[in-house]
Amino acid sequence: MKKVSEPTIGRLSVYLRLLMELAEADVDTVSSEELASRSGTTAAQVRKDLSLFGTFGKRGLGYSVPELVTRLRAILGLEKAWRVALVGAGRIGAALFGYENFRRQGFNIEAVFDTDPTKVGQRWNGLVVEADAGMERVLEERGIEIAVVAVPARAAQGVVDRLVAAGIRGILNFAPTQLDVPAGVVVKTVDMALEMEGLSYALSREEREPGAA
Amino acid sequence: MKKVSEPTIGRLSVYLRLLMELAEADVDTVSSEELASRSGTTAAQVRKDLSLFGTFGKRGLGYSVPELVTRLRAILGLEKAWRVALVGAGRIGAALFGYENFRRQGFNIEAVFDTDPTKVGQRWNGLVVEADAGMERVLEERGIEIAVVAVPARAAQGVVDRLVAAGIRGILNFAPTQLDVPAGVVVKTVDMALEMEGLSYALSREEREPGAA
DNA sequence: CAGAGTTTGTGAAAGCGTTCACAAACAAAC
């Protein structure tokens, strides 16, 4: 199998989302052109992305929506339900916990941890917030596979070290900090401040040299 | 001025964050090597990134921390305070509202909007949640420059159209959907589900072909 | 069933971003 880039995987997720909408609307066939225009890319890009994983289309017709949904879900590993733990029961943690699109794709939050004694013991939608101290044991007991880190930046590396030691190999990080993990552990960072600074740059730039962007 | 890529801007933000920490610790000089190892990139990359905007270093010595902080803040447009509106007073909106790193870099949330009548009128840290209907007027009155869209996906495009019509040219989008905007308007999307699916892909892949990643 | 019209899959070309490698510039030591 050829090498697959990060951006490609991101686009596959986008295609999948669109395809599920199309399936909902009982559309049964879609062209690369249609998919491209709805996802903000080009038809050639769509075909290249898909061709990395097999040949799913029919020439002269396009792609079968239900089939492509199935294929993409398989490719992205979304056929199983993932067991997820949330570390940090602050506002970001709460937002994530309530995020619909999470559960819908099979990411089930099955544990919530925090250090704050006033938060420990609270019920979140039927799930009890647990003390940070017992984290390793709970991760093991519940077979957690993915952790979401939503703690302050200065605490993040420590948490991550513990998660890695406990066997977690996938981490979604919200702390605005560089994390070091051993090979074999995957970290994705969501950095809102970074995105805002990207906006700031683009807007300042337009004021300085109009029409440049 | 040469063309500057998205990834470069992202790295500049990271460098700035590190430099502010160094400044806090009264470090006054830093090498590209040091900056690189702390930000997870290479020394050559750091120098290339910075060289796009001028020559800030001293050969044989490195970069002056305070000077580079100033320069980066200028480059990223962070010398001014940006007036930001939050559209959508749900959980994600609440998380963002309380996000420290936002205000610290000069992004001031000066209006919050929602359609839900039970939310309108609530006080958020001294700021009253306003009805969606009066959005355009408030944006104008308060000179809002950047909007954060934290509404359900199906409502996002409509909100964005109104924002653009009202003169907003920078949008941070949390809705998991493709947004169409005219040229000159910058949209950055933060898509948590997408990142999770990236994790799912990487983890599934490792199970199928260990050591591949 | 033949012909006209679509749409895919994919090598090849082009475009970008990263890495390399080294001369130039400076600091520090003696």
Place this chain on the structure above:
DNA sequence: GTTTGTTTGTGAACGCTTTCACAAACTCTG
């Protein structure tokens, strides 16, 4: 002041991703 050691700035090479372009494969119509 000279030498040794360090670090920057940058053209060139490299590698990866995207775009192009078109033959092959299929549909649909009459």
